[in-house]
Amino acid sequence: MSDIYLIGVFSTAFGKRPDATVKDLAREAYLGVLADAGLEDGAAIESCWFGNCGMWVEEQGSIRGQVCLTPLVREGLFPERVPVVNVEGGCATASMALNGAWKDIAAGTADTVLALGVEKTFYPDAPAQSARLFEGGIDQYDKDEWRAYYAAAGAEAGKTFDPGPDRSIFMDTYAMQACYHMKRYGTTQAQIAAAAAKNHGHGALNPRAQYQFEMTVAEVLADREVSWPLTRAMCAPIGDGAAGALLVSARRLRELPTTVRERAVRVAATALSGGKYRALDESGLSRVAAQKAYRQAGLGPEAIDVAEVHDATAFCELYQAEMLGFCEEGQGGSFVESGATTLGGRLPINTSGGLVSKGHPVGATGLSMIAELTEQLRGEAGPRQVPGAHTALAENGGGVVGFDEAACSVVLLQRA
Template identity: 65%
Template sequence: MRDVYVIGTSCTPFGKRPGDGFKDLTREAYLEVLQDAGLETGDGIEQAWFGNCGMGTFGQRNIRGQVCFTPLVREGLFPERVPMINVEGGCATASMAFHGAWKDVASGDMEMSLAIGVEKTFVPGDAERTLEIFEGGIDQLDPGEWHDYYAEKGREAGKPFEANGGGGTVFMNTYAMQAAWHMKHYGTTQEQIAIAASKNHWHGSMNPKAQYRFEVSVEEALADRDISWPLTRAMCAPIGDGAAAAILVSGDRLAGMDRAVRERAIKVRGSVLTGGKYRAADEPGLSRVAAQKAYAKSGLSPTDVDLVEVHDATSFCEIFQLEMLGFAEDGKGGAFVGDGNTRLDGRLPVNLSGGLVSKGHPVGATGLSMIHELALQLRGEAGARQADRARIALAENGGGVIGFDEAACSVILLEGPAA
């Protein structure tokens, strides 16, 4: 396998953007990633991976990427006849697109590949359409299977399963059951979950592209409206729109590029995908398997990692994923967060973008927005939220649900430019 480098990343501002369509968001992310990579057009791109979950709800069920890129091809900004692969993997969609582009280059099949994720989940006055987008992330062919599973796990957690309780999606209720189980078995507290939420809202307040750019105290997070106990609104990712992208190249192609591009290139140390299953409540999740494979393939370990972006669809997820990724012992993630380790000024900054709860979560774009944040950090370009001594970074992104697992999980390890 060849070395692979990220030469450009982009991320649109996330938020409720009813005036912008899929083609608008595609254009915005694509032109920005070209600029970041020092390219005027995409003439060197040999393949593209287009991630999206919900466009079918808007009537475009097939050839989504080809449709969104047609104006860019017509204008000479994207090359003609380039194959575009449409990708869908729930909230892990954009990371799957990244993985495809990485494999293009690592395998030697391509010298330059594009990954882009585009999503709209906010539909003014049509909550049913928004719900339809998210319902695609769980088994609709045999719903009785997960109803039975969650009923059993709810009894184990001491929190009955509510398919539509609390005003959130079914996913918020499953996360809440997992949090309740963790609290029951390990002593994790609601306050520790609130600390994670407050910390990420603080980080997000410094991110000009975050959907929520205001701070939330621990007390305010605890007092906010309940979504599904122990989760309040401040602990849950919002509905929104956005897009993000990355351009990946081989070492050979990078060597022939301008010095300014070479000096900002981010090396991909590893990219791994895993699949979910119906697991026992005390069984490790699929992100642990992905992380262990990524560490083994890269020759790295958790102690080598300087900063992390995790998929905090709820703030409990951050606590759990820190355990799965090897940064905290099982059952100790709450204390790890509560002690301040994951703050910008802590020993392992986590979700400096603001995470999903503050930056936002346009599902088909989320994974690449994590790559964008980590690239900024590794290049020293993150402004007020810049971490110190950032050289190795990890992104964890999960999508869909199968029981207490995500349906798919991505772990990506990146290495910053030499000082």
């Protein structure tokens, strides 16, 4: 199979943007991708994969991407008659869009494909809309099944399943997993706080981050409790944003100017996996996706120079470091606490600030990771730059099935 490359990436600033519509955000991300690729318009685009989870709460389903792109078609900025495939997979939505765009090129049906992810989760005058959006990430047909699963798991983890009205249910599921990890491996709340403090420090260097302030471990621990052992500073905030990427075949890349070719980043692998009701001591689905990606690229975890992982809570960074093979299982807490994942450490993780600092507009998150890592591999990350970064990994999970995400994506990128 011929190589596939990223030639344009972009992420909007993430944050609470009540005056920006989904169409506004889509426009900003799309034009940003074109500008990054050095293109005046999108005439070469042959297909588009559009990711979004929540437009249905604004009464728009089915043709979300077509609706958002229509003004751009009318203005001659996006080509007419291009097929737009709508993608929805919880927090993994944008990564699924990237995977679809990659497959279009891998199949030989297109040479230039756009992946775009857009989301609004902040509705200051209608907070119930935010709650409805997140409810879609867990089974709404057989609620008794997961309630019974969490009740039993809580007894094993040493934390009662007791969701509250002031948070999404996902914070409780992550908290229970953290408690089990603490009970089994001796992981501490301070080690989870170390991941959060580190990512707030990284976010302070990122002008696109929703939170741009530093926090100490003590400040993270002292913040308001959400679901023990998780405090507010350990949890991703809601917000709005969009991100995108333009992919091309090797054949198309050869036709582009030298200035574009020199900044291209190769997609070495993109792999998906699906969740299940697993035992607490069973590995998660991100390990499966990572192993598939490593095999596809012919690489191992030791080749990774920089990574973005899905830290919807700070505990996730500890856990994903284990699942992705960066450290031994059960050692995620000490790995993060050692400073290994900090800028300047052995394997910087979440140089963007991660979800806890950068923010988490669900349907855009995965592509924002790709934008961060592409900049890292180009040497364009400014004060967040990892010197000499050559190979990068993005892990992005969405929805829940028990203690698994419902879907997971692992993408490997390499400097061309």
